[in-house]
Amino acid sequence: MPRNGEKVHRRLQGAALELFRAHGYDQTTVAEIAALAGVTERTFFRHFPDKREILFGGEAAMRAALLGAIASAPADLAPLRVLLLAFRTVDTMLDDNRQFAASRQEVITASPALRERELSKVAALIAAMTSALEQRGVSARLATLAVQAGMAAFNHAVTAWTANPARTLHAHLVEAFADLYALFSEGASP
Amino acid sequence: MPRNGEKVHRRLQGAALELFRAHGYDQTTVAEIAALAGVTERTFFRHFPDKREILFGGEAAMRAALLGAIASAPADLAPLRVLLLAFRTVDTMLDDNRQFAASRQEVITASPALRERELSKVAALIAAMTSALEQRGVSARLATLAVQAGMAAFNHAVTAWTANPARTLHAHLVEAFADLYALFSEGASP
């Protein structure tokens, strides 16, 4: 039933990334992206709800992997151990896309509008992981704190890894979690 | 030299909050806000860079207080103690605005566009607090992790406090930090 279907979707994404890299996000119009992909401006908005969304949507696989890992972790594992385990299951996924992901990230960090959308995506992922932790019996309070702290460590590990790909992402991740533990190991709460 | 000056700015904010509460953010046009404030649509965009920004900008005082508290904290205090101290200096500021802040927050959480902008504001505040911690000699790695974890605790405390104003915000804040410490007090890092 589809005419071109999936191909148009990817052609639009490719055209957008190419034009964004060449002239920047703001200087690129949706009409230009559509023209380079060989479709109409109207078709762009049939595939993506808005202009910012075109660089996102590939996180579905990582999201599914993270949620699945949280759900199927050993029952007696402490919340942060569950998160570290989950993050370790997706670091190979990032390793494959390294080339493309770095190029995409360059464009995102160069545009305030895209950075804003990225924050929104991360927040949605945090919310999903939080409820996944709650399904394991972790209280809502502890779940939010654990996921936000864990995600901070994960993001720091990823950026440190892109800056220094010599060390493995897994090593960066373990170090970030160690830093997190060190921060809180100076006596009990006030 | 100014014609109306400050008053237009606040009139626009008041008109926007009123209309957003009545008909929602998406169903309210900038022209309607400007008309209710007695100015033109063009004047709106002279006071605010875009439509989402009109509900923000009041965080300047809190930001200054937080950064000042971080900078002037005792030199031998651990990073998270510095943050808890800083958060305690602003909880009275929130207590005053409680009425208005709750109304504003209702509108924000009801609109995806405004939630997105709020995330962006929080991220900017986190970045500023992180570099404030770095000025104290804390490493960039530890600073990011500490501020993100601390901000998670602070935000959780604020939402818990608005849901249950019987307990003081300070009590909620201390509890959230205690939760954070508890999360990481189950043996050393892996």
Place this chain on the structure above:
DNA sequence: TACAAATCGTCATAAACTGACAATATGGAT
């Protein structure tokens, strides 16, 4: 082949912004 359904193109339109220039009000100097 013919039918059904999913895309896609075309057209019209609203709303969010932006630049240019004129009009007006305000504070101070003469």
Place this chain on the structure above:
DNA sequence: ATCCATATTGTCAGTTTATGACGATTTGTA
């Protein structure tokens, strides 16, 4: 009191993003 410099606003034209309606085209299937 008058005039001048300056800040603010109004007006207008135009671009870009986003949406609805409707017809045309392609594809999978009976």
